[in-house]
Amino acid sequence: MNNNNLKSNKHAIQKAVLFxxxxxxxxxxxxxxxxxxxxxxxxxxxxxxxSFLTTIIIPVLLNFYIFIPLLLKKEKYIFYVIAFxxxxxxxxxxxxxxxxxxxxxxxxxxxxVSYHSNIKLIFIFSxxxxxxxxxxxxxxxxxxxxxxxxDLKQKNQQIGMQLALLRSQINPHFLFNSLNVIYxxxxxxxxxxxxxxxxxxxxxxxxxxxxxxxxxSLKDEITLLKNYTEFQQFRYLDTGNxxxxxxxxxxxxxxYPMLLLPLVENSFKYGIKGDINNTFINITLxxxxxxxxxxxxxNFSKNEIEANGYSGLGNKNLKKNLEIVYPDQHxxxxxxxxxxxxxxxKIFQK
Amino acid sequence: xxxFKPRLIIFLLGLLFLSSxxxxxxxxxxxxxxxxxxxxxxxNWQDLENGSWQILPIQExxxxxxxxxxxxxxxKDQLSxxxxxxxxxxxxxxxxxxxxxxxxxxxxxxxxxxxxxxxIEDSESDSLKNSLYKMHLIKTHTLAKFDIIxxxxxxxxxxxxxxxxxxxxxxxxxxxHEKVGFDETVLLTASSTELVKFIDKYMSxxxxxxxxxxxEVTMKRIHE
Numbered sequence: 001m002n003n004n005n006l007k008s009n010k011h012a013i014q015k016a017v018l019f020x021x022x023x024x025x026x027x028x029x030x031x032x033x034x035x036x037x038x039x040x041x042x043x044x045x046x047x048x049x050x051s052f053l054t055t056i057i058i059p060v061l062l063n064f065y066i067f068i069p070l071l072l073k074k075e076k077y078i079f080y081v082i083a084f085x086x087x088x089x090x091x092x093x094x095x096x097x098x099x100x101x102x103x104x105x106x107x108x109x110x111x112x113v114s115y116h117s118n119i120k121l122i123f124i125f126s127x128x129x130x131x132x133x134x135x136x137x138x139x140x141x142x143x144x145x146x147x148x149x150x151d152l153k154q155k156n157q158q159i160g161m162q163l164a165l166l167r168s169q170i171n172p173h174f175l176f177n178s179l180n181v182i183y184x185x186x187x188x189x190x191x192x193x194x195x196x197x198x199x200x201x202x203x204x205x206x207x208x209x210x211x212x213x214x215x216x217s218l219k220d221e222i223t224l225l226k227n228y229t230e231f232q233q234f235r236y237l238d239t240g241n242x243x244x245x246x247x248x249x250x251x252x253x254x255x256y257p258m259l260l261l262p263l264v265e266n267s268f269k270y271g272i273k274g275d276i277n278n279t280f281i282n283i284t285l286x287x288x289x290x291x292x293x294x295x296x297x298x299n300f301s302k303n304e305i306e307a308n309g310y311s312g313l314g315n316k317n318l319k320k321n322l323e324i325v326y327p328d329q330h331x332x333x334x335x336x337x338x339x340x341x342x343x344x345x346k347i348f349q350k
Numbered sequence: 351x352x353x354f355k356p357r358l359i360i361f362l363l364g365l366l367f368l369s370s371x372x373x374x375x376x377x378x379x380x381x382x383x384x385x386x387x388x389x390x391x392x393x394n395w396q397d398l399e400n401g402s403w404q405i406l407p408i409q410e411x412x413x414x415x416x417x418x419x420x421x422x423x424x425x426k427d428q429l430s431x432x433x434x435x436x437x438x439x440x441x442x443x444x445x446x447x448x449x450x451x452x453x454x455x456x457x458x459x460x461x462x463x464x465x466x467x468x469x470i471e472d473s474e475s476d477s478l479k480n481s482l483y484k485m486h487l488i489k490t491h492t493l494a495k496f497d498i499i500x501x502x503x504x505x506x507x508x509x510x511x512x513x514x515x516x517x518x519x520x521x522x523x524x525x526x527h528e529k530v531g532f533d534e535t536v537l538l539t540a541s542s543t544e545l546v547k548f549i550d551k552y553m554s555x556x557x558x559x560x561x562x563x564x565x566e567v568t569m570k571r572i573h574e
Binding site for chain 2 (some may be wrong): 042043046104108110111113114341
């Protein structure tokens with residue numbers, strides 16, 4: 001960490017030295033040209049330009065490294081304007097005194113007569129400070145923008161990795177439950193075992209190959225849910241009453257893959273699989289224009305919930321997924337009554 | 351042509367010698383706030399080379415030339431000239447049967463008196479040259495250090511141009527100027543404010559010979 005800080009400080013200092021070196025060199029050339037007034041610069045012009053630069057370096061550096069970072073960048077605009085004005089007035093006056101009195105003491109053998117009047121010097125001084133401020137802000141903006149882009153790339157990469165991680169958690173979780181279902185059918189030597197295996201294979205094909213994109217069509221996602229509910233019914237045929245109603249206006253409506261499956265899984269896990277009678281799962285899915293609504297309701301066993309908690313890994317993953325893939329575009333509500341549990345998910349894509 | 355060429359060369363050499371002696375400027379060497387009228391200079395004087403100098407307050411001369419007794423009687427243009435130069439001197443210089451008239455404006459910098467000389471046309475000198483010739487002339491200002499030694503003796507030293515040329519050649523001075531004429535005489539084109547700045551700095555110069563000049567006049571008062 002300390003090494004990183006040292007490196008970053010060293011880099012910042014190198015950047016500042018390079019920036020100032022280039023800026024002051026260009027400034028020297030421009031001022032030399034201005035003070036020489038289109039004639040070939042003479043020794044006295046070099047002396048005068050160096051003297052002028054000396055008087056302007058302090059206010060410019062004060063502006064760069066104190067006023068801009070401490071006031072302007074912290075959005076203290078009024079204080080910055082006041083500080084900027086005081087800076088100009090103070091150092092312009094010092095500049096005038098310097099060229100009226102001190103320069104003759106420093107360079108007694110030189111006669112700086114026909115250079116710019118005090119009014120022109122004030123003008124050059126002020127314009128120079130304004131221009132250098134704009135240059136500094138432009139360069140800072142350039143680096144800020146570059147940094148922001150780098151941060152954004154990094155953030156995107158992190159989100160991608162997080163999504164991949166979440167999806168990789170869903171798949172084994174689902175597989176584990178499904179194998180349990182087939183295991184139960186096989187133990188009972190049920191006829192439906194082979195159908196269940198085919199259905200599971202359909203589900204897994206979807207999970208492994210088709211869902212490996214950022215969005216899938218709602219039609220495919222409904223097929224998955226239908227396959228899953230039918231698959232689960234092999235196990236709970238006699239005990240559960242499962243209804244799945246949907247009404248969609250656009251079959252190609254795009255949705256994040258495997259978004260709804262954890263909710264259906266949970267309903268089977270805590271509802272139908274529970275130790276209660278007359279279990280049910282009511283699934284309603286509607287989609288019109290940009291509004292997608294998914295509601296799943298089931299009755300539940302108190303014992304099961306007390307033992308394991310309802311949310312489980314599936315709901316947690318779903319919430320995380322929703323925050324990443326539908327930020328500010330979704331509503332996720334879980335309501336629990338005495339015997340029923342309802343989850344409602346709304347997605348309103350912009 | 352054969353006789354003309356040597357004459358021209360002699361004339362040009364003479365011109366070179368005369369014109370390159372003192373510093374000349376397009377603008378006066380003073381600013382109004384520095385004007386300092388010294389009464390003691392008024393009167394008739396004679397220099398060591400038998401030149402006669404008559405010094406009069408310019409305001410008297412302006413009134414007399416315009417045949418007025420009071421400035422309020424002057425017209426607008428005359429009054430403007432009167433007000434601008436009322437603290438100056440009319441300097442009549444007569445030598446070797448030639449007579450010239452100068453306007454000399456007295457001013458003080460750091461307690462040192464100076465005179466800014468500029469020629470004025472008068473009827474006598476006018477008659478010597480035709481109008482076409484006069485059209486080609488422009489009056490310049492010269493700077494002289496003015497010392498009142500006593501009530502009866504003054505000394506005037508014109509600032510030598512070689513001093514300024516040396517500074518220019520050594521690139522130690524930045525002052526607006528042009529080199530004009532055959533002899534490339536340095537003509538200062540700097541403003542009066544800049545010229546005052548130059549004099550101020552020049553006075554502080556450590557050069558012991560800074561006032562050394564070829565054009566120096568010591569005058570003694572003529573008592574009539």
